[in-house]
Amino acid sequence: MTDWSQLHHAYGTAEDIPGLLNAASPAPGDSNWTELWSRLCHQGTVYSASHAALPALRDMARQWSPADRHMPLVLAGAIAASTDQPYGEPDPHVAYALEMSDLVQLTEEALRDPALADDSGTYVYLLAALLGFEGVEVWGEQLDGLNDDEYEVPCPACSAENFIAFGEYGFFSTTDSMYMSETAAKRIPLQPANPSALEGLAQRLHGRALADDQTDVAHKLTYVFGEAQCAACDAVFSVAEAIATRWGA
Numbered sequence: 001m002t003d004w005s006q007l008h009h010a011y012g013t014a015e016d017i018p019g020l021l022n023a024a025s026p027a028p029g030d031s032n033w034t035e036l037w038s039r040l041c042h043q044g045t046v047y048s049a050s051h052a053a054l055p056a057l058r059d060m061a062r063q064w065s066p067a068d069r070h071m072p073l074v075l076a077g078a079i080a081a082s083t084d085q086p087y088g089e090p091d092p093h094v095a096y097a098l099e100m101s102d103l104v105q106l107t108e109e110a111l112r113d114p115a116l117a118d119d120s121g122t123y124v125y126l127l128a129a130l131l132g133f134e135g136v137e138v139w140g141e142q143l144d145g146l147n148d149d150e151y152e153v154p155c156p157a158c159s160a161e162n163f164i165a166f167g168e169y170g171f172f173s174t175t176d177s178m179y180m181s182e183t184a185a186k187r188i189p190l191q192p193a194n195p196s197a198l199e200g201l202a203q204r205l206h207g208r209a210l211a212d213d214q215t216d217v218a219h220k221l222t223y224v225f226g227e228a229q230c231a232a233c234d235a236v237f238s239v240a241e242a243i244a245t246r247w248g249a
Contacts, residue, residue, distance in 0.1 A: 077129020
């Protein structure tokens with residue numbers, strides 16, 4: 001049995017975690033999930049209680065249908081992917097290897113839910129969770145930038161902060177943080193990757209998105225794994241490599 005009184009979350013002792021887990025439901029807007037996120041994965045930081053909650057989140061996901069298990073999977077995925085962990089805490093992929101294996105399978109089932117065809121946001125969160133359970137560095141935490149239609153990365157040549165936009169405002173790089181407004185700031189078109197030239201993780205993610213009828217996600221991935229030109233010094237760089245440099249371990 002887990003002694004929650006000896007574990008901690010963002011606000012102190014974790015004795016309240018079992019009650020929150022038991023009370024959580026698949027119901028939209030269930031405030032228990034807000035409380036669990038705030039305690040167990042506060043702004044991406046995890047705690048001793050966060051890893052200890054993984055078996056319970058796995059069990060919850062296992063008991064619920066693929067369409068209902070999104071919340072426990074996404075929270076568990078964020079915990080697994082976090083690089084902001086307590087000093088000395090063992091790697092959850094080793095300490096909870098069985099749970100990780102189960103969570104991969106449970107997430108695969110959720111990703112195959114046809115209803116996600118109209119919910120690309122949840123699809124991306126689940127896909128990020130899958131990468132988190134698999135231990136894929138950077139992308140388990142950062143894939144959700146697809147939902148924001150933006151990544152902010154430094155130019156590898158001059159270190160200027162570039163906003164890489166690939167959504168309703170267009171597909172470009174700029175140094176203007178207010179690019180959403182009507183400004184005269186310099187915008188340089190992005191250079192998407194040729195899908196046929198994608199390799200490794202990029203090829204896997206793009207191919208899977210297409211197979212899952214997530215054409216918008218697949219389209220965005222060609223920009224994330226394509227190239228951008230710095231709006232400050234005009235250097236051309238790989239967007240994915242800049243993301244990995246900023247958020248890599």
